[in-house]
Each structure stands twice: as structure tokens, then as C-alpha cells.
Amino acid sequence: MSGTAYLDYNSGAPLRPEVAAAIAAAWAEAGNPSSIHGPGRAARKRLETARAEVAALVGADPHGLIFTSGGTEADAMILAGSGAERLIVSAIEHPAIAEPAERAGAALIPVGADGMIDLAALDRLLAEDERPALVSVMLANNETGVIQPVAEAARLAHAHGARLHCDAAQAAGRSPVSLAALGADFLTLSAHKMGGPPGIGALVLADPTFPLAPFLLGGGQESRRRAGTENLPGIVGFGACATLVGGDLSDPATTLRLSAMRDRLERAALARLPQAIAIGADSPRLGNTTCLALAGMPGRTQVMALDLAGVAVSAGPACASGRQEVSRVLTAMGLEPEIAGSAIRISLGWASREEDIDRFLAAWTDLARRKGYTISQAEAA
Known part of the structure; x- marks a missing residue:
């Protein structure tokens, strides 16, 4: 890696x-x-x-x-x-x-x-x-x-x-x-x-x-x-x-560290692109996981573009990586295909670093800008 x-x-x-x-x-x-x-x-x-x-x-x-x-x-x-x-x-x-x-x-x-x-x-x-x-x-x-x-x-x-x-x-x-x-x-x-x-x-x-x-x-x-x-x-x-x-x-600081990193990523992502959605954010969640949807940009497109920028995320379960269908999970939640098909999952773990979050935010914001999305100027830098 x-x-x-x-x-x-x-x-x-x-x-x-x-x-x-x-x-x-x-x-x-x-x-x-x-x-x-x-x-x-x-x-x-x-x-x-x-x-x-x-x-x-x-x-x-x-x-x-x-x-x-x-x-x-x-x-x-x-x-x-x-x-x-x-x-x-x-x-x-x-x-x-x-x-x-x-x-x-x-x-x-x-x-x-x-x-x-x-x-x-x-x-x-x-x-x-x-x-x-x-x-x-x-x-x-x-x-x-x-x-x-x-x-x-x-x-x-x-x-x-x-x-x-x-x-x-x-x-x-x-x-x-x-x-x-x-x-x-x-x-x-x-x-x-x-x-x-x-x-x-x-x-x-x-x-x-x-x-x-x-x-x-x-x-x-x-x-x-x-x-x-x-x-x-x-x-x-x-x-x-x-x-x-x-x-x-057994050390609460470990899980708090990851949830704090996840929350920072989510807040910054939604501030830069207010049209994005954090799916499931109002429910109890694992502290390491966020699912972001950016309507109009397929999740697979985001995954490939981020990969070229040196950032590894996923769209849907890895076990279904060769398939093209919209997420069955997000569809079951009642999300429209435009949203369900535009979701990516970012998940953190034991070796995650703050600079990984910064790199994702920079690459994702740059991708959205290139695709014609409006970036909030207050958070674009």
C-alpha cells in the first residue's frame, strides 16, 4: 500500500x-x-x-x-x-x-x-x-x-x-x-x-x-x-x-480516534459538496465507516478516479466488485437509483492516518470540480 x-x-x-x-x-x-x-x-x-x-x-x-x-x-x-x-x-x-x-x-x-x-x-x-x-x-x-x-x-x-x-x-x-x-x-x-x-x-x-x-x-x-x-x-x-x-x-481512545477521523472526513466532504449525502448518518453506525453519495456521478467512476489519485475506497461490497448493478442494500433502504448508484464507501482502520483523510478530501473535491459540480468556496481550499 x-x-x-x-x-x-x-x-x-x-x-x-x-x-x-x-x-x-x-x-x-x-x-x-x-x-x-x-x-x-x-x-x-x-x-x-x-x-x-x-x-x-x-x-x-x-x-x-x-x-x-x-x-x-x-x-x-x-x-x-x-x-x-x-x-x-x-x-x-x-x-x-x-x-x-x-x-x-x-x-x-x-x-x-x-x-x-x-x-x-x-x-x-x-x-x-x-x-x-x-x-x-x-x-x-x-x-x-x-x-x-x-x-x-x-x-x-x-x-x-x-x-x-x-x-x-x-x-x-x-x-x-x-x-x-x-x-x-x-x-x-x-x-x-x-x-x-x-x-x-x-x-x-x-x-x-x-x-x-x-x-x-x-x-x-x-x-x-x-x-x-x-x-x-x-x-x-x-x-x-x-x-x-x-x-x-478495551481502550476507548482507539475507537474514539477512528470515529473522530470519520466525522471530520464526513463534515468536510459535506461542507465542500453540500449536495452530497451521508447515508445512514442519523443511525447508530460503526465509527470507522461512512457511505457518501454524490448524485449524478456513478460510484464506480469515483472509485476509479480516486484510485488514479492514490486513494483506495469502494462502491458496494468487495465480493460484488465485478458487477454493474446498483447496491441492493441502498435500494432496500428506499434510495432512488440515481443516489444508490452514486455511493462510495470510505472505511478506516488500525493504520489509518489523518493525512489519508486529507488526501481523500483533496482528490474527491478535485474530481467533483472537474465533473462540473459546484464546490463551496469556504471549504474548497
Whole structure:
């Protein structure tokens, strides 16, 4: 990232140096965690230490944590293995939930203009069919940063005999996450969103004895819930990262620093271009995320122009980067296509600097000026 103002942490955070060191140390050691000889037992010990470290980040029982290849696999695992006969998901879920849910004919929980799910609608959906249901509601939206009322959704689900899954991949490491406080039955985590390695995630079961039906067979790994030799370097890196971000979250100054930077960026952007919109700004949000829309300028155009200026942001989820359609999340919020198609997401993280904010503001203002937008003279300098 040398020379780039990297402002796309919601797609993937840079690897923390301490995590890289932990991974390198794990790579240097031989041993399969399933082997019973000395190197194998040492590998097993490293794996279980990391499992406890990741579980501690969300206050979970380590016995209920299953390592996966990432958040997408964790989501797929619970969709396939929960045993539910019907599926109810929010209209703003990540594609890892939204696409399989659509194929399964899932019911959708609508969201309001504020980007938050309609709890009354969820109650109605649960009441209209008595079959065992799985409800999936993300903790924080990956495009807007809007935080969802997961604890309230869990209470409704449980009152109707349903279970609740929460994809917390965006929230974990950026705000405190407690499995017990959320009341979720299942939780998805992803290492690379918080400065850990890509290719490693976890599904957390509130009840470690829950009879999850595995869909990867062929071995006894992960207590027979996910076959395949474990990605030990990735798992060790995930554990090291969880310990680091847990320490960060224990210091309010860390999260306050990012939210102050985000707020400064947002205020300056809207002052320079009053016609711009900060989507979801009136709702509770992750402190690192802002979604700005500038009507008339496609989000992809902004992303490409900013990239040429050495600023990395995104338009829509990174998992849909090759597509042209307007954001499904912003459309669900009721935004007109002209607005939904003109949005970009700026997201900060552990290595973000004030000069990254300044560089974005200068490049974005210059782009708008070149495209014929009127810049507020009081804030243009």
C-alpha cells in the first residue's frame, strides 16, 4: 500500500505486523494438529490456544468455535446445517447470506430509510408460519456501517421458537461484540476484516453441543463439524489478531480516534459538496465507516478516479466488485437509483492516518470540480 491512502478496511484490513510475525512462527513449525507425535501435539496446542483467543473476543465457549476458510464458509455452514425448515434474512445481508437465501426462497425482513431492520415485520414473518426457522441478521452493515438491533431480533426469534444467526464479520474488532449480549445462537467472524490473515474465519455456536450438520466430510477435524486439515498458520494469526483487537477495544481512545477521523472526513466532504449525502448518518453506525453519495456521478467512476489519485475506497461490497448493478442494500433502504448508484464507501482502520483523510478530501473535491459540480468556496481550499 506504499503511496496509497488506503480507506477500504471494510473490504480487508492490512495485516498487522504482530500477526505477520505469529504466522511466520507457525509456518516455521512442522506438525499436523491431528497427529499424536510430539510435533503434532505442539501443533494441536497452538490451534487450541488460538481457538480460546478468538472465542474470548466475543465471550464464547471455545468448544463452540469452528474454524472455517472465512466468513462466507461460516455463513454457508449455518445455512446448510442448522436444521431449520424456513429461512428469514434481512434485506441488507452480505451476499454470502443474501444469495443462498434467495435461492432458498427465504423471507426478507425489510429495512427503513434509516437502514435498520423492521422488527415489527420480523415479528409478523415469524408468526405466519410455525415451522422451525433460522433468522439471519448482520450486526453491522458492510456498506453503510449501520448497526442492527440484533438483541431485539433474537428475543423475537426465540419467542417464536426460532434461532438467530448473526454475521458479525464487519463489527468484530471495530466495536465490542458479546455473544451473550446479542442473544445470538450462531455468530460469524472473519479475520481479515480486523487485520488478521485472509482465508480464515469462524462459526461460533452459543451452545457447543448444538447438532450442526457438517457439509464438509472426510475427517474428524473441528470435532467432526468441518473436515479437512486445519489452516494452522491462519488460525494462529487469527488468534494473535483477536488478542490485539481485544486490547484495542478495551481502550476507548482507539475507537474514539477512528470515529473522530470519520466525522471530520464526513463534515468536510459535506461542507465542500453540500449536495452530497451521508447515508445512514442519523443511525447508530460503526465509527470507522461512512457511505457518501454524490448524485449524478456513478460510484464506480469515483472509485476509479480516486484510485488514479492514490486513494483506495469502494462502491458496494468487495465480493460484488465485478458487477454493474446498483447496491441492493441502498435500494432496500428506499434510495432512488440515481443516489444508490452514486455511493462510495470510505472505511478506516488500525493504520489509518489523518493525512489519508486529507488526501481523500483533496482528490474527491478535485474530481467533483472537474465533473462540473459546484464546490463551496469556504471549504474548497
